Amino acid sequence: GESVGLHLPTLSVQEGDNSIINCAYSNSASDYFIWYKQESGKGPQFIIDIRSNMDKRQGQRVTVLLNKTVKHLSLQIAATQPGDSAVYFCAETNQAGTALIFGKGTTLSVSS
Amino acid sequence: DADVTQTPRNRITKTGKRIMLECSQTKGHDRMYWYRQDPGLGLRLIYYSFDVKDINKGEISDGYSVSRQAQAKFSLSLESAIPNQTALYFCATSDFFSPQSGRTYEQYFGPGTRLTVT
Numbered sequence: 369g370e371s372v373g374l375h376l377p378t379l380s381v382q383e384g385d386n387s388i389i390n391c392a393y394s395n396s397a398s399d400y401f402i403w404y405k406q407e408s409g410k411g412p413q414f415i416i417d418i419r420s421n422m423d424k425r426q427g428q429r430v431t432v433l434l435n436k437t438v439k440h441l442s443l444q445i446a447a448t449q450p451g452d453s454a455v456y457f458c459a460e461t462n463q464a465g466t467a468l469i470f471g472k473g474t475t476l477s478v479s480s
Numbered sequence: 481d482a483d484v485t486q487t488p489r490n491r492i493t494k495t496g497k498r499i500m501l502e503c504s505q506t507k508g509h510d511r512m513y514w515y516r517q518d519p520g521l522g523l524r525l526i527y528y529s530f531d532v533k534d535i536n537k538g539e540i541s542d543g544y545s546v547s548r549q550a551q552a553k554f555s556l557s558l559e560s561a562i563p564n565q566t567a568l569y570f571c572a573t574s575d576f577f578s579p580q581s582g583r584t585y586e587q588y589f590g591p592g593t594r595l596t597v598t
Contacts, residue, residue: 377520400585409591409592411572411591411592412523413589414586414587414588457523466530467513467528467536467538468585468587469525469539470515470522470523470524472520472521473522
C-alpha cells in the first residue's frame with residue numbers, strides 16, 4: 369500500500385550545525401514530494417517541494433534531495449537556528465494524484 | 481486575519497455526543513481537506529472535497545461525515561463521538577494541483593482543533 373515514513377522520530381542538533389532529516393517512501397510511482405514544518409501549536413506550513421524528474425531543489429537555507437533508486441527523500445537545513453525547532457513531515461501524492469500522504473514526522477530540536 | 485480558520489479551537493465532549501468542527505477559508509481555493517493528527521502517527525486524511533458537489537473519503541473516514549456548505553466552508557461531524565477520536569484535527573485548502581504546469585500542491589492549514597472525547 370501507499371505509505372511514507374521517516375527514519376528517525378527525533379533529531380537533536382546544535383545551533384549553527386547543518387541538519388539532515390530523512391524520509392523513505394514506498395510508492396515508486398509517486399511523482400511529487402513536499403516537506404512541511406509544524407511548529408508547536410500551529411498547523412503545518414509548506415517548506416519546499418520537488419518533482420520526481422528532479423534530484424535536488426534548493427530554497428532559502430533548505431535543500432531537498434530525491435533518490436528515486438532507493439525511494440529516499442531528505443531535507444537539509446543549513447546553519448540550523450533555534451527557530452527551526454519543529455516537527456518536519458514529508459508527504460507524497462497518492463496514486464490518483466488527488467491527495468497527499470504524510471509521513472509520521474521528525475521532531476527537530478535545536479540547542480543554543 | 482488568518483486565511484484558514486477553525487472553530488472551535490478546543491472542545492471536550494462526552495462519548496456518544498454529536499459534534500461538528502467548522503472550517504472557513506478566504507483563499508478562494510476550491511479544494512478543502514480534513515486531517516486528523518495523533519502523536520507518532522503524523523497526519524491522516526479523513527475527507528476531502530474538490531468543490532461543493534464533490535466529496536471524497538480519505539484514509540480514515542469511518543465514524544466521520546462532512547458537509548461542504550459553500551466554496552469557503554467545510555465542516556466535519558462526528559455523529560457519535562468515541563474516545564479514540566480524541567485527536568488534533570486540521571482543515572486545509574489548496575489550489576488546483578498541476579505539477580506539469582509548475583503549480584505546487586501546497587496545502588494551507590488552519591490552526592487546528594483539539595478534540596477530547598471522555
